[in-house]
Amino acid sequence: RREPIRQLKFVNLPPRCTIYIFSLDGDKVQTIEHNSNDGTETWDMRAAGGREIAGGVYLYLVKTDTAEKLDRFAVIK
Numbered sequence: 001r002r003e004p005i006r007q008l009k010f011v012n013l014p015p016r017c018t019i020y021i022f023s024l025d026g027d028k029v030q031t032i033e034h035n036s037n038d039g040t041e042t043w044d045m046r047a048a049g050g051r052e053i054a055g056g057v058y059l060y061l062v063k064t065d066t067a068e069k070l071d072r073f074a075v076i077k
Contacts, residue, residue: 006052008073010034010041013062019043020061029053045075 010019010032019032019041030048034041045053055077062069 006045008043008045008075010043010060010062011039013039013041014064014067015039017062017064020063022059022061024057024059029058 013019013034013036015035015037017034019034021029021032021043023029028048030043030046032041032043047053053075055075057072057074059070059072
């Protein structure tokens with residue numbers, strides 16, 4: 001049986017920003033460069049090394065040249 005494709009979609013993004021994803025321990029999991037006018041970015045829920053992330057709570061930081069937004073999300077497996 002094949003596993004479903006796991007994705008997380010960031011919405012309402014500014015046209016140019018960088019999304020940093022961290023574990024609760026403060027370890028950087030992934031960095032995503034967003035450069036699109038549609039305001040959405042899809043992440044395959046894999047760490048920078050290509051491994052699928054574990055279940056748990058993660059922090060994300062959306063950063064532009066003039067603003068930052070920090071929030072969190074949970075991954076349930």
